[in-house]
Amino acid sequence: MPITDGLDLILSRAYAEKGVPHDTWTRLRAESPVHYCEPGHDYSPYWAITKHADICEISKQPDVFASSGGISMIPREQEAVLRQSSDQGFGAMRTIIEMDPPEHRGYRNVASPVFTPRAIKALDEAIDRSAREIVDRLAGATGEGECDFANDVAAAHPLRILSTMLGVPRESEPDILRLTNQLFALDDPDLQREGEDRDAATMALGLELYQLFDGIIQDRRANPTDDLASLLANGTIDGEPMGVMETVGYYLITFSAGHDTTKNALVGGMRVFLDHPDQLQRLKEHPELLDSAVEELIRWTTPVNYMKRTATRDTELRGERIRAGDALVMFYASANRDEEVFEDPFAFQIDRKPNRHLGFGIGEHFCLGANLARRSQRALWREFSRRLDWAELAGEPEQIHSGFVVGLKKLDMRYRLKPAA
Numbered sequence: 001m002p003i004t005d006g007l008d009l010i011l012s013r014a015y016a017e018k019g020v021p022h023d024t025w026t027r028l029r030a031e032s033p034v035h036y037c038e039p040g041h042d043y044s045p046y047w048a049i050t051k052h053a054d055i056c057e058i059s060k061q062p063d064v065f066a067s068s069g070g071i072s073m074i075p076r077e078q079e080a081v082l083r084q085s086s087d088q089g090f091g092a093m094r095t096i097i098e099m100d101p102p103e104h105r106g107y108r109n110v111a112s113p114v115f116t117p118r119a120i121k122a123l124d125e126a127i128d129r130s131a132r133e134i135v136d137r138l139a140g141a142t143g144e145g146e147c148d149f150a151n152d153v154a155a156a157h158p159l160r161i162l163s164t165m166l167g168v169p170r171e172s173e174p175d176i177l178r179l180t181n182q183l184f185a186l187d188d189p190d191l192q193r194e195g196e197d198r199d200a201a202t203m204a205l206g207l208e209l210y211q212l213f214d215g216i217i218q219d220r221r222a223n224p225t226d227d228l229a230s231l232l233a234n235g236t237i238d239g240e241p242m243g244v245m246e247t248v249g250y251y252l253i254t255f256s257a258g259h260d261t262t263k264n265a266l267v268g269g270m271r272v273f274l275d276h277p278d279q280l281q282r283l284k285e286h287p288e289l290l291d292s293a294v295e296e297l298i299r300w301t302t303p304v305n306y307m308k309r310t311a312t313r314d315t316e317l318r319g320e321r322i323r324a325g326d327a328l329v330m331f332y333a334s335a336n337r338d339e340e341v342f343e344d345p346f347a348f349q350i351d352r353k354p355n356r357h358l359g360f361g362i363g364e365h366f367c368l369g370a371n372l373a374r375r376s377q378r379a380l381w382r383e384f385s386r387r388l389d390w391a392e393l394a395g396e397p398e399q400i401h402s403g404f405v406v407g408l409k410k411l412d413m414r415y416r417l418k419p420a421a
Contacts, residue, residue, distance in 0.1 A: 003027050006037020006048055009331065009403070010073040010306075016401040020305070022346075025050050025334035034320045042075040046308070046327040047320070050334040052341045052358065054317060058309055058330060059363035065328060066100050067365065069310030072404045073329060094246050095253040097307075097365055104364060110235035110242065111250065111368060114165070114228045120371045123161070130160045131379040132420070135387055139417040146394050149411040154266035157380055158259045161372070166255055167216045167229030179209055180256045213251040214244070228254070258369045261303040262376055264400075264407025265359075268301030269381070271397060271411055272348055279350050283385045290385070293350035294377050299357035300348055302333040305406045307361065332358045333406070391415040 004024050008014045014021070028035050033051040049055055058065045096107045113119060134153055138145060147153065155177060163173050182205050220233035232250050235242045242250070273280040283293050311326045322328070335358045337345040342352075360367035367373070395412035 003032060003035065004037065004048075005039050006035070006046060007039035007041055007043065009037070009048060010039065010043065010046075010329065011041070012401040012403050015403045015406055016399045019399060020333055020406060022333075022337060025331060025337065029334060029338060034318045036320070042077055043073060044076060044327060046073065046329050047317075047322065049317075049328055049330045050338075052335040052338040052356075055330040055332065055335050055358060056362055057317070058328060059361065059365070062101050062104070062364045064312055064315055065309035066312050067098050067104075067307075067309060068100050069308070069327070071097055071308050072306075073308060073327070094243075095249040096368075097253060097257070101364060106237045107242070107246065107250070108368060110237070111228065111232060111254065114231060115368050115371055117371050120375050123165075123372075123375070126164055127161055127376050127379045130157055130376075131383045134380070135383045135417065136420060138415070139387070139419065143389075143417045143419065144415070146412065146414045149270045149413050150263070150267040150408050151410075153380070154263045154270070154411075155259075157266065158262040158376055161376055162255055162258050165228040166232075166251060167220060167225075167227060168255075172212070175212065176255065176259075179205065179212070180259050209252055210248050213248050213255075216251070217244075217247055254369070257304075257367075258372065260405050260407075261367075262373050264303035264405065265298055265301045265373070265377060266380060267408045267411050268303070269297040269377070270391075270413070271408060272297070272300055274391060274393060274413065276348050279348060280385070280388070283350055283381070287382070287385065289350050290378055290382055291374075292353060292355065293381065294374055295355045295357065296348065296350050296352045297377065297381075298359035298373075299336045299342075299352070299355055301407065302336050302357075302359050303405055303407055304359070304361070305333050305404060306331045307365070332361070386421070387418040389416040389418055 008018070008021055008024065028048060028050045033049070033054060035048040035050070036045065037048050038045045049058065096104060099107060134156055138147055138153070159173055159177055162168075163170065163176065168176055216229055217233040220227075220230040224230040224234055229251075232242075232247060232254070235247065235250070279293075283289055306329050309328045309330065311322050311324055311328065313324045315322045317328075336342070339345055341356055360370040360373070391413050392415075393412065394414045395410070397408050397412075398410040400407055400409045
């Protein structure tokens with residue numbers, strides 16, 4: 001009997017019901033690190049890639065392993081709908097994570113100046129203020145209370161920062177939060193968009209996102225400022241303005257990827273700190289460990305669970321024959337527990353060094369917003385490590401129905417906070 005047919009590694013419901021499949025990945029790394037999967041259930045076959053070294057090798061060869069064939073595993077029926085709707089909604093949007101060189105580099109360069117360490121430093125005050133205001137609100141008059149950390153804290157912090165950068169009015173933030181939840185939780189009964197069927201709901205979601213971002217784009221073209229919104233709205237490729245759908249796609253991926261990944265890292269981070277209070281106490285006593293703690297939290301949570309690539313020609317990987325057109329799914333969460341790379345990989349250690357995690361990917365598509373994600377997480381954990389006296393779970397955590405961007409949709413907790421210094 002094979003280790004897995006691969007369905008449990010990509011099916012949204014499996015993650016909601018059973019959590020992240022670390023036991024299966026551990027067996028695959030040891031017994032079949034390049035594993036051919038035939039999941040059925042209307043999903044196409046794919047190769048499951050579970051070792052750190054293999055993911056690095058694939059990621060550094062975008063000419064052999066392309067992104068343009070799609071980055072996630074979706075049912076064949078949904079693939080057909082997207083192909084047929086190439087002139088509207090998601091079918092028409094193009095994002096940089098689905099582009100290959102040399103096109104990808106040109107589009108990446110449009111926004112890269114805003115995400116350098118020096119540029120992110122200019123946001124320090126806004127990022128720190130967001131973290132402080134959130135913790136102040138939780139503390140209230142008494143310092144004690146209950147909250148759903150997933151929505152009250154983890155979603156709110158990156159939402160405020162990205163809204164500021166992308167020109168989203170504060171009154172529109174609830175709409176953005178709703179839409180990004182729907183985007184990465186198409187199968188979640190609590191978060192998914194309602195519609196006649198999944199395909200119709202997906203197309204309607206794409207149209208609403210387009211309308212929201214197109215309004216910002218038109219405003220920034222008419223009234224440019226010095227923010228990221230204006231940079232994207234007026235971006236050029238080889239001296240020519242970006243196409244409408246490429247521009248909207250850039251807004252979409254910057255906001256949705258930047259928000260949901262950071263949110264899931266934060267809520268997963270609080271969960272692991274609640275499970276390992278000794279590590280939180282260590283951070284309180286040794287604030288100089290903040291940077292390494294954030295890296296370990298990213299490794300531990302790995303919000304972007306996987307990325308798909310498509311072979312452009314026949315090749316080999318660990319002796320397995322990969323044929324042109326084959327799909328390969330790189331499971332970053334598995335690589336981040338690879339025993340050959342991480343000593344005691346299932347131990348949570350905030351002082352872990354070295355920490356060569358792949359939480360931001362590697363190679364051509366290394367996360368453009370990694371500096372911002374690190375900075376915003378540091379701000380929140382600095383504030384909590386200074387002020388959190390005590391905390392415990394107040395209910396059973398709930399996993400999002402998603403195998404692509406994974407995390408908790410609900411984390412109820414009780415806490416006691418110190419007053420602001």
